[in-house]
Amino acid sequence: MATAIEFNHVGKQYRLGLVSTGTISHDLNRWWQTAILRREDPYLKIGSVNDRTAKADSDYVWALRDIDFKVEQGDVVGIIGKNGAGKSTLLKLLSKVTGPTVGTIRARGRIASLLEVGTGFHQEMTGRENIFMNGAILGMTKQEIAAKLDEIVDFSGCERYLDTPVKRYSSGMMVRLGFAVAAHLDPEILVVDEVLAVGDAEFQKKAIGKMQDVSKGEGRTVLFVSHNMASVKALCKTGLLLENGMVKYRGSIQDTIDMYIGEGGSSENQYFDDLSTAPGNDVVRIKSFEILPLDGSSQITIETGILFRLKLMCYKENAMLDANLKVSTMDDMTVFQVGQVLGQVGEKDSKKGVYTVEFKINPYTLNAGRYKTEIFFGENQRYVVYSGFEQCFEVENSLADMGFNQSVMPGFLRPKNDFKVTFEG
Numbered sequence: 008m009a010t011a012i013e014f015n016h017v018g019k020q021y022r023l024g025l026v027s028t029g030t031i032s033h034d035l036n037r038w039w040q041t042a043i044l045r046r047e048d049p050y051l052k053i054g055s056v057n058d059r060t061a062k063a064d065s066d067y068v069w070a071l072r073d074i075d076f077k078v079e080q081g082d083v084v085g086i087i088g089k090n091g092a093g094k095s096t097l098l099k100l101l102s103k104v105t106g107p108t109v110g111t112i113r114a115r116g117r118i119a120s121l122l123e124v125g126t127g128f129h130q131e132m133t134g135r136e137n138i139f140m141n142g143a144i145l146g147m148t149k150q151e152i153a154a155k156l157d158e159i160v161d162f163s164g165c166e167r168y169l170d171t172p173v174k175r176y177s178s179g180m181m182v183r184l185g186f187a188v189a190a191h192l193d194p195e196i197l198v199v200d201e202v203l204a205v206g207d208a209e210f211q212k213k214a215i216g217k218m219q220d221v222s223k224g225e226g227r228t229v230l231f232v233s234h235n236m237a238s239v240k241a242l243c244k245t246g247l248l249l250e251n252g253m254v255k256y257r258g259s260i261q262d263t264i265d266m267y268i269g270e271g272g273s274s275e276n277q278y279f280d281d282l283s284t285a286p287g288n289d290v291v292r293i294k295s296f297e298i299l300p301l302d303g304s305s306q307i308t309i310e311t312g313i314l315f316r317l318k319l320m321c322y323k324e325n326a327m328l329d330a331n332l333k334v335s336t337m338d339d340m341t342v343f344q345v346g347q348v349l350g351q352v353g354e355k356d357s358k359k360g361v362y363t364v365e366f367k368i369n370p371y372t373l374n375a376g377r378y379k380t381e382i383f384f385g386e387n388q389r390y391v392v393y394s395g396f397e398q399c400f401e402v403e404n405s406l407a408d409m410g411f412n413q414s415v416m417p418g419f420l421r422p423k424n425d426f427k428v429t430f431e432g
Contacts, residue, residue, distance in 0.1 A: 009115065011196060011228040012078040012101065017110030019071040019096055070096045071252045074110070080195075081226040083218070085233070085243035085260050087267050092249040094232045098122055098198050101230070116195025116228075117145050121185050121202055130174040134165055134184055137173055141188045155191050162217070163187035164210075183210055190217050196228045197221055203233070215242050236264050236338035268337040277398060282320055286396045291328065291384050294318040294361065298380070298400040301367055308403040309421050312370040317382060318363050321349060326386055328357040330364045333381040334373075337399075342378065342419045346385070374421035375404030 040046045071093045078084055086094050099105050100112060102120035119141075120127070127144070128137045138159055142152035160166050163183040165176075173181060182202055189197060203214050215238055221227045222242075233239050239246070239260060246263025248256040256266045276297040279285035285292040301312030315332055331346035347364055349357040378401075383394035 009080045010077050010113075011080040011082070011115050012230075013113040014074045014076050015111045015113075017071060017074040017100065017107045017112055018069055019093075019100060019105070020067055020069050020108040069252050071100070071107075074254060076247065076254065076257060078228060078230070080115070080228055081222060082245060083222045083229040083231065083243045085231050085239040085246045085263065086249065087233070087236070087239060087246060087263065088249035088255075093252040094249055095122065095200055096252075097249070098200055098230065098232060101196075102198055114196060117193070118196045118198060119145060119189040119192060119194030120198040121182075121189045122198070122200045123202055127188075128173050128181065128185065131172055133172055134169045134176070137184070138188055142192050145192050145194060147192060152192070155193075159184075159187045159191045162191065162213070179210075186214050186217075190214075190221060194227065196230070198230045200232045201234065211238070218242055234339060236268065237340055240264060240338065264338060285320075286393075287319075288393050290321075290323050290326075290386075290392045292320045292322075293382065293396055294320055296382060296396070296398055298398065301370070306403055307400060309373070309375055310370050313368040313373065313400075313402075315366045315368075315380070316363065317365075318361065320361055321357050321359055323357060324359050325356045327388070328392070329385045329388065330362075331383050331385060332366055333383070335379055335381070336419070337377050337379060340419075342373070371421060371423035373402050374416065374418055375402050377401050
């Protein structure tokens with residue numbers, strides 16, 4: 008099978024806060040070394056790995072480094088990794104939004120990209136005009152685009168607003184039309200970033216189905232970036248795991264997801280004695296977060312129940328702040344989400360000071376398995392003021408009182424066995 012995409016030792020370097028090298032002396036030195044002396048660019052030897060958790064030790068950073076892989080025609084590749092791993096940068100290089108600092112990229116055929124809301128759209132032009140413009144950019148004739156127009160409009164659901172400038176579209180409408188254009192104008196390679204998350208659940212399902220049709224039925228190549236592991240698993244055959252701008256793993260999509268979620272974050276209860284470095288910001292900081300068996304035993308099981316205890320420091324007076332807990336499976340399927348306003352009984356507004364927030368899950372609620380929690384804080388039930396704190400926990404499968412049925416059962420929930428069997432002869 009022919010190779011559709013090939014990355015050969017590709018790297019992308021940026022100088023923090025500056026365009027180019029930033030100084031005339033650096034630019035002259037680069038020109039002298041590369042153009043006159045025919046040597047390697049001296050500034051490519053400088054630079055930190057793109058680890059956002061570490062303090063920078065150089066003005067230069069590698070967003071991507073030594074990316075080397077091939078994608079066969081008709082393959083569907085899921086690109087996964089944490090925020091800042093380099094996923095979007097990789098797709099921008101492939102889509103020629105920006106160029107690599109080192110290495111070469113070869114792509115066979117037309118590439119249609121959906122990288123950000125409104126990518127490739129002229130804001131003053133109508134939806135109809137943008138469809139024709141995008142088709143022309145892809146090298147299609149006006150007649151070819153017109154033949155696809157009804158299909159694009161029907162898929163996007165934007166018929167009513169087709170002759171309205173796209174600057175008046177909501178982000179959801181923009182994504183609908185952008186995806187419809189990218190998927191229907193016969194690209195050999197379809198590149199889709201996290202932007203589909205902006206759409207509603209119905210459209211996401213529709214888009215996944217279309218990408219499956221494009222890859223299986225039409226033999227086109229798809230590169231898909233998402234944090235939704237369920238969508239990645241449903242769509243993709245192979246996976247690419249990026250970490251700190253480098254390829255950490257490449258293999259089947261299931262093995263790639265297992266590698267990604269197997270790290271899973273800390274399972275230890277977390278305590279932060281120094282508030283200046285604790286997770287949070289100038290609005291709120293986390294002092295500790297504990298996940299404990301509700302009955303006081305040593306291990307969380309289906310029978311014990313679970314106690315989530317969050318201790319935090321609030322720095323904002325007279326604000327309607329709320330603490331939120333989201334529990335998900337390790338492949339990002341939400342199990343539940345709860346929240347609580349930080350205020351005394353009968354009060355809505357928070358005060359400066361230390362709060363302890365507890366949430367309990369009764370026994371025989373969560374099934375056995377590994378889960379992750381996300382803590383985030385909001386204001387006025389509208390604005391997120393801090394997010395990004397995660398912790399994992401395990402629910403063990405020790406069901407001593409459920410008779411012979413002690414095997415692992417599928418599903419998120421595991422209610423207590425309360426069957427009644429009556430033999431009537």
